[in-house]
Amino acid sequence: MKRATIYSIAEELGISASTVSRAFTRPELVKRSVRERILATAEQLGYEPSWAARGLATGRTGxxxxxxxxxxxxxxxxxxxxxxxxxxxxxxxxxxxxxxxxxxxxxxxxxxxxxxxxxxxxxxxxxxxxxxxxxxxxxxxxxxxxxxxxxxxxVVDNGPALREAVRNLVADGHHKLVVMRGPADAWAAARRVEAVRAAAGQEGAELVELGPFEAQFEDGRRAAREILASGATGVLAFDDLMACGVLSGLAERGRRVPDDFSLVGCDDVLLARTVTPALTTITAPLxxxxxxxxxxxxxxxxxxxxxxxxxxxxxxxxxxxxxxxxxx
Amino acid sequence: MKRATIYSIAEELGISASTVSRAFTRPELVKRSVRERILATAEQLGYEPSWAARGLATGRTGxxxxxxxxxxxxxxxxxxxxxxxxxxxxxxxxxxxxxxxxxxxxxxxxxxxxxxxxxxxxxxxxxxxxxxxxxxxxxxxxxxxxxxxxxxxxVVDNGPALREAVRNLVADGHHKLVVMRGPADAWAAARRVEAVRAAAGQEGAELVELGPFEAQFEDGRRAAREILASGATGVLAFDDLMACGVLSGLAERGRRVPDDFSLVGCDDVLLARTVTPALTTITAPLxxxxxxxxxxxxxxxxxxxxxxxxxxxxxxxxxxxxxxxxxx
DNA sequence: CTGAAAGCGCTTACAG
DNA sequence: CTGAAAGCGCTTACAG
CATH class of the missing domain: 3.40.50.2300 (Response regulator)
Structure with a gap:
């Protein structure tokens, strides 16, 4: 059987296609009893409006x-x-x-x-x-x-949260921090480093900038060596994936988080909640x-x-x- | 300015809209020189075919x-x-x-x-x-x-891989295994348990069935206690998330993977590759x-x-x- | 290889 | 509140 259209409904009911159309798009313009018969017949015929036709007529594709x-x-x-x-x-x-x-x-x-x-x-x-x-x-x-x-x-602005993170770290006695820069072509990478740099300045913390790194677990893991060499005790990673890599790399080298190091990620992805210990991070209101x-x-x-x-x-x-x- | 159509192109060129249409949909039917002029004009007018009109005419929405x-x-x-x-x-x-x-x-x-x-x-x-x-x-x-x-x-059939996993575990000296059942309403949950059960029978391993659990990190983590109580040394989790939870729960209780326990996940999600140690799991050919x-x-x-x-x-x-x- | 014409299934002024 | 009619922008037999 053919596809049901407003015409087949109209014919079935002996009314015009315009009225059928209105019953769907501007129901308040159609007398109630008529509208109900239209809806019933539509249901029974398995009518579904054609999005293509509607789109062509209205200029909207939805x-x-x-x-x-x-x-x-x-x-x-x-x-x-x-x-x-x-x-x-x-x-x-x-x-x-x-x-x-x-x-x-x-x-x-x-x-x-x-x-x-x-x-x-x-x-x-x-x-x-x-x-x-x-x-x-x-x-x-x-x-x-x-x-x-x-x-x-x-855009999501992580500046204030990053500032707060730095403030907390300093208050916790971390006076030397590492910030891990994200990929060179990531727009957010520069912004995050700037925010951390400004905050470190304000809070009087010494800041070591590392990277750029790819936003990947493995890059974070490999960076553990550099982080240890820096002498810092607090790390702000570009994102959570990188932070989890750091967590893992630090563990491999026998350092414990948060006992020996404090670590802050960014984005609050699922992994951040599932890793142990769960990651301190920045959550965007998606x-x-x-x-x-x-x-x-x-x-x-x-x-x-x-x-x-x-x-x-x-x-x-x-x-x-x-x-x-x-x-x- | 109005949207360019096949008509505006046709008019511009003094030809029929049919020919313009064919230049796009059946180019081999249009004389080359004409086709090239059509394409050039289309480009210049910023013509883009209307998907709605095409869909209405052909009955295909793409x-x-x-x-x-x-x-x-x-x-x-x-x-x-x-x-x-x-x-x-x-x-x-x-x-x-x-x-x-x-x-x-x-x-x-x-x-x-x-x-x-x-x-x-x-x-x-x-x-x-x-x-x-x-x-x-x-x-x-x-x-x-x-x-x-x-x-x-x-569907992806994990039966053979699960069988292989069990065989490997037994060959590695794990004679008592735990299988963690997935969510009650997950179709795959029953299939996986069945496959493991059959394989354990074949390989002569003792099998403890735990669950059902939610396919979540936290459920896996909490299950660590039950797993320890079971006396098994090999675990097949419903999926990777659950397996990662087990990994974490076991670590909290001072057990090491793979030294004290062997653990197999399923699905090979990103997390499986990023966790430490990386998860032995089952990879679907997506x-x-x-x-x-x-x-x-x-x-x-x-x-x-x-x-x-x-x-x-x-x-x-x-x-x-x-x-x-x-x-x- | 090209054109004229019908048709795809809607919406929406316009008239009543 | 309802209908007749035009129009949205294509495709595609059909004829040449």
Whole structure:
């Protein structure tokens, strides 16, 4: 049997297709008794509105494209969830594309996605901004977690939390700290180091900058040697993966966390909660971020001038921070 | 300026819209010189074909719906990637929906997804199969990692690898083993226990069955007490998360892995590789699985009778398995 | 190789 | 509150 349409329903009921259409899109315009008969017949015929037809008629596809640099990185699944949820709340679906950690592929993926969607969300992109902006063209788009001139932006600002972390470390008697820089091409890497540097200055702590490192477990693990050599007792890692690597590398060398070292991660990924001891880290308000992103996208689509927004990460103290050895 | 269409290009060039359309969809039917002028003008006008119009005309949306029970579970992101990749290879996009670990929501989400897509991929669903099948209706669909009568299925079969794991443990002198059952509503939970039970019987090992447990770090950690009480020296956990919890719980109680205990996980999630010692576990061929799934979906859509497929997990030996204590 | 025309299934002014 | 009609932007037999 053929697909049910508003015409088959209309014919069945001896009314016009317009009325059937309205029963679904503007129900208040249709007399109640008629509406009920329409709904019943639709149900019975297994009618489902054609998204293509509706999209063609209204110019809306109801789809948002979401480009993720690497879905395998534990930071992103919760972000994807938050965005998908926010989009669903506005009646949009999410077309997901994963760049598989290949920054150079991003502009091409954006271009592919573009014709299918009403708006684009580009998360933590690694490609040059010019290429990205060219690929985006006139399509409404918002960038997450990277500043980018000419495109609206939603970022999480870990500065205040990092400052608080440094303050706590110093208060705990850690007067020499290591900050581990993230990947050279990660936008957040420079920001985090700057924030830590400023805070260390304010708190009068000595700061050793190490890296750049890849945001990976293995890099953190290998860095344990350098960390030990530095003489510091407090470490701020670029992210949780790196911090977990440090935890492991330190353990291999017979050092205990938090007895001998204090360690702070960033992002609060699942691993941070599951490692032992659980990681002191910085937690981003992802739901809030998802809502801002989708809202912003909506704004851009309506031609409004939207402001960049930054949400604040919060310090989550768990088991890897404690008073320095030799402190009362 | 208005959106460019095949008509604006046709007008610009003084040819018919049909020819413009063909230049994109069946280029070999268009004289080369004409085709090149069309492409050039399209480029210059910033033309992008309307997916809605194309979908309406052809009856194809080019979209596959993917329902994931919990994107936050580290097993799924690599699966999502594999499916997205396979779908892209066939020219389809993936509309992602996350059930947020709420099995009861699955049928509703399927119903929502259905009208927008050409086919449905339902990964590791937890909802009752009747409700799921009703929600799927006539839409082509394939189920991943759960058997389900009446819907084509692609599962990973960890039986042989589990058997091999048991054989290795016994060969290493572990004659008393624990198998930790997964969540009661997880289809894979029963299968894994059965496989281990059969293998233990064959290999003459004594088997203690514990659980069911939630597939979470904390449950594994708390189970360490029971494991110690059992007197076993080899543990097969339902999945890697649980295994990592066991690792941690055992460490808290002063037991070392693999010196005092051998431990086998399942799924080979990122965490399995990043924990110390790295987890011996079972690795699923996800790319292969993704290809099978999309292929199957294609088959169903064309009305073919497709066979269920099972791909095989393989044992990946890493650092948590070793000869039993007291073994030469 | 190209064009004219119908059709895909909706929405939405417009008129009543 | 309802209907007739045009239009959204493509594809695709059909005819040439």
């Amino acid at each position: 789809l948002i494209g979401l480009l993720i640099p690497d879905i395998t990185n534990p930071f992103f699944p919760p972000l994807v969830r938050a965005i998908e949820k926010a989009a669903a709340g506005r009646g949009s679906g999410v077309l997901l594309v994963d760049a598989e950690a290949n920054g150079a592929a991003e502009p091409g993926l954006v271009a592919q996605l573009k014709p299918q969607v009403e708006g684009l969300i580009i998360a933590s992109p690694r490609a040059p901004s010019a290429a990205l902006k060219e690929a985006v063209g006139q399509t409404p788009a918002v960038v997450v977690n990277r500043a980018m001139r000419g495109l609206p932006t939603v 739901e809030e971020l998802g809502n801002h992103v989708v809202e912003r996208l909506d704004g851009v689509a309506r031609g409004e001038a939207v402001k960049d927004v930054r949400v604040r990460g919060e310090l989550t103290v768990r088991g890897t921070t404690a008073p320095a050895p030799g402190t009362s | 979209l596959i719906g993917l329902l994931i029970p919990d994107i936050t579970n580290p097993f799924f992101p690599p699966l999502v990637r594999a499916i997205e990749k396979a779908a892209a290879g066939r020219g389809s996009g993936v509309l992602l929906v996350d059930a947020e670990a709420n099995g009861a929501a699955e049928p509703g989400l399927v119903a929502q997804l259905k009208p927008q897509v050409e086919g449905l991929i339902i990964a590791s669903p937890r909802a009752p199969s009747a409700a799921l099948k009703e929600a799927v209706g006539q839409t082509p669909a394939v189920v991943v990692n759960r058997a389900m009568r009446g819907l084509p299925t692609v 790319e292969e699985l993704g290809n099978h799934v999309v292929e199957r979906l294609d088959g169903v859509a064309r009305g073919e009778a497709v066979k269920d497929v099972r791909v095989r997990g393989e044992l990946t030996v890493r650092g948590t398995t070793a000869p039993a204590p007291g073994t030469s």
